[in-house]
Every structure is written in C-alpha cells, then in structure tokens.
Amino acid sequence: MFRVLFLIALVPAFAYGNVSRACSGGRPQPTNVVIEGCTAPPCNLVRGQDVIGLIDFTTDRAVTSMTTIATATALGVVTNYPLGSNAITCNFLQGSSCPLSANEDVTYRLTMPILSIYPLVSLSIEIDLIDQNNNSVSCFVVDAQVVTASK
Numbered sequence: 001m002f003r004v005l006f007l008i009a010l011v012p013a014f015a016y017g018n019v020s021r022a023c024s025g026g027r028p029q030p031t032n033v034v035i036e037g038c039t040a041p042p043c044n045l046v047r048g049q050d051v052i053g054l055i056d057f058t059t060d061r062a063v064t065s066m067t068t069i070a071t072a073t074a075l076g077v078v079t080n081y082p083l084g085s086n087a088i089t090c091n092f093l094q095g096s097s098c099p100l101s102a103n104e105d106v107t108y109r110l111t112m113p114i115l116s117i118y119p120l121v122s123l124s125i126e127i128d129l130i131d132q133n134n135n136s137v138s139c140f141v142v143d144a145q146v147v148t149a150s151k
C-alpha cells in the first residue's frame, strides 16, 4: 500500500522531469534536470519564492571547486542573475562533496530566489557550473516565465 502511494508520488517527477535544453558552445550537459513544480517548460517562477532545481551530472574531469553562473535572457537582454551564496556549488551537492574526481555522478540542489521586483516576463535562464579554471562542468538552459503567486 505504502509502496504504491510512494510510486504514484514519484511518477510525475520522473515522467516529466527533464526540462532542460543545451547551452551554446558544446558545453557538457547534465544527465537530468528537475525543477520543482514544473512538469514541462516554460517553468513558472513565482515571485517571492525560491525555485529549487535538482541537477544530475557526471564530471568529465577532477573538480576542486565550482561556481554556479546564472544568466537570464529576457526581451533580448542578457543579464547576470545574482545567486549570492547559492552560487557556491560545492556547498549544495547531495551525497558527494568537493573535490570530485572524474566520472563521478553528482546531484546538485540549486536554489534560485525569485525577487518580488522581477518583471513578469518570459525568459530563458542559463545555468552554468564552472570549475576552478572557469571551464564549464555542466550547463543547461530552462525556458521560464515570472508569475505572481496565485491567491
């Protein structure tokens, strides 16, 4: 009984989970990207709430440190999306920690605050995890729209 309920609860996340597309320049792609509450892009980014992403990727080299670079493109304008302390990627790995060796399967939990002042626009967000040499370890793009919380 419990097992059945558990499986039903998990199905949506797996069935519709992978909402990413590739970055430019042939940067390595994650194996899977799940954005909580998003079954298919464009994902709703609710003003005043955090967006939680679970990103699975495999390292292709040894990594001592990583930084998450978020870049938003809206109405043709490209802007850096500040993540603050959430940008210290290695602090948010699940079940592993830095340094990482090559060929490690890693799950990273991304938290992205959506400030109340953000305009209600459609946008694409590029998430690039860069290593100690500023080389991309894993990169993806999610199409999204900023929305207000439903009352």
Ligand SMILES: *[C@@H]1O[C@H](CO)[C@@H](O)[C@H](O)[C@H]1NC(C)=O
Pocket: 018, 019, 020, 021, 022, 029, 030, 031, 032, 033
């Ligand atoms: C997720 O989507 C990306 C981009 O379309 C694709 O390369 C990758 O293989 C997908 N992963 C899974 C597990 O389907």
Ligand SMILES: *[C@@H]1O[C@H](CO)[C@@H](O)[C@H](O)[C@H]1NC(C)=O
Pocket: 132, 133, 134
């Ligand atoms: C990485 O990029 C930052 C910011 O652009 C720069 O300050 C730093 O020197 C770069 N590090 C390497 C190893 O290229």
